[in-house]
Each structure stands twice: as structure tokens, then as C-alpha cells.
Amino acid sequence: RDCEIDGADRNQLAIFCHPIQRDKILGLLDPAQRFNSTSARAGFEGLPTFDAVPVFADVDATSTLIHVVPMDKTYLAVLTAPTFEDLAKTDDSKKGFVKTYFAHVMEQPNHGGIITGLSNS
DSSP states (O other): OHHHHTTOOGGGEEEEEOHHHHHHHHHHHGGGOOOOSSOOOOSOOSSOEETTEEEEEOTTSOTTOEEEEEGGGEEEEEEEEEEEEEEEEETTEEEEEEEEEEEEEESOGGGOEEEOSOOOO
């Protein structure tokens, strides 16, 4: 609600969380499921949404947080273009690595949000 009050476009919001939190969101929706056809399929199909906002699970996300991100105001900016960095030279070969740096930019941070202090068990 706070994101919308601050001016975020609801159609551009996305929820990012750990799979544990996604499962908890699906657990809230489970009792609302009904079998309305002759199909024997049960459960959720496709990308889950909560209140029409898509939920993306990422195993690298913190398991006690849920992030709400305005996708139209969020992007990555390239700070350093891909650059080859030399390491030791041995014989006729060259060793090194490619480095690049990005910045995560949210043009209007008040259009996003974080829910903290959630249980991960």
C-alpha cells in the first residue's frame, strides 16, 4: 500500500523474495484454491502473484525479507565497461580476467519497499 500511496504504478511492481517467503505467500493463497473443472491438476501453475503483483523467488535473497520493486524505475547502470585485466605472463600465453562494475539504480526509491523481520522457518 505504501508504494502505491507514494506514487508507484501498481502494474509495474514486482515482489522479490527467498523461496521460503514465496512458499509462505503461496500458503496464504492455498485455502482459496478450488477445483472448478474435471481436471485432476492441483496447486499453482505458472508464476505466482499476490494481489496481482508477480512474486519472483531467488535463492540468493535474504530469507527474512521481501522486496517490492518498481520495475519501471529500476535498472542497472554500467560503471566500468568490461575490461581485460592482465595477470602473470607465462611463456607465450597471457592470463587475466574480465572485470566490470554495475550500479543498481532506483530512480524513485519511495516507490519500492522492504518488508523485514519475517520468520524463515
